Amino acid sequence: MTKGKVLVVDDEYKIxxxxxxxxxxxxxxVIxxxxxxxxxxxxxxxxxxxxVLDIILPDISGLNLCKHIRKYKEIPVIYLSCLQESETIITGLEYGGDDYLTKPFDPNVLIARINALLRRARGKGLLKKNEEQMESLTSQEKLILQWIEKGYTNKEIAQKLKLKEGTIKVYNHTIFQKLQVKNRTQAIVRAKEEKII
Incomplete structure (x- = not known):
């Protein structure tokens, strides 16, 4: 069993x-x-x-990418960049980054920071119910659940979020798993019990 899944975003193949x-x-x-x-x-x-996110990418700034991620996800983001100016570091953290490591870097330090951020994230991301652990929902999942409560179809939700309908079905599956339910109705009931919506 792995410790977790890490996405490394960098335009340098060697990195x-x-x-x-x-x-x-x-x-x-690793992906x-x-x-x-x-x-x-x-x-x-x-x-x-x-x-783990580089700031200088060929198609979009890592800063803007982090800002975009934050609109939908609450996953930890560590910048890994050759840019060492204080202004850039501050902007990166203000855009939603959780940590900032400059190149050249010690891989062992990066591993230690990843470990620390994941411990912190997992500590915050668990709700207790009847001595069981139920994972908390991301902001995107909560938004989808609110639309489900209002009676929107998967297709309508997909149009609102500019995603594929199949992606919304995957979100639904994840939501049901986290709430430990089997369908939309049960999900709404459980979410109200937990005061999620």
Whole structure:
């Protein structure tokens, strides 16, 4: 069993390869992207536990990518960049980043920071119910659940979020799993019990 799934976003193949080796050695599952578009697709499809993000990407700034991620996900984001100016670091954190590491970097320090952020995220991300642990919903999942309560179909929700209908079905499955229910009606009842909606 792995410690978690890490998405490494960097346009440098050597950096992606190096980080993949280190993360695999520390029992993490690794997925990689060389640009922002690919990263967003992987986040939607693979649901990583944490993102290691370069700021200088060929198609979009890592800062703006982080800001976009924050609209839909609450996963931890660590910037890994050659940019060392205080203004850039501050902006990165203000845009939703959780940590900032400058290049050149010590891979062991990065691993330690990933471990720390995941411990913190998992500590916050669990709700207790009847001595069982129920994972909390992301902001995107809560939004979808609110629309489900209002009677919107998967197709209508997909149009609102500009996603594929199949992606909404995957979200529904994840929501049902987290709430430990089997259908929309049960999900709404459980969410109200937990005061999620």
């Amino acid at each position: 992606r390869s190096l980080l993949t080796l280190y993360l695999l050695e520390h029992e993490y599952e 990689t992207a060389g640009n922002g578009k690919e990263a967003l697709s992987l986040i939607e499809q693979q649901n990583p536990d944490i993102v």
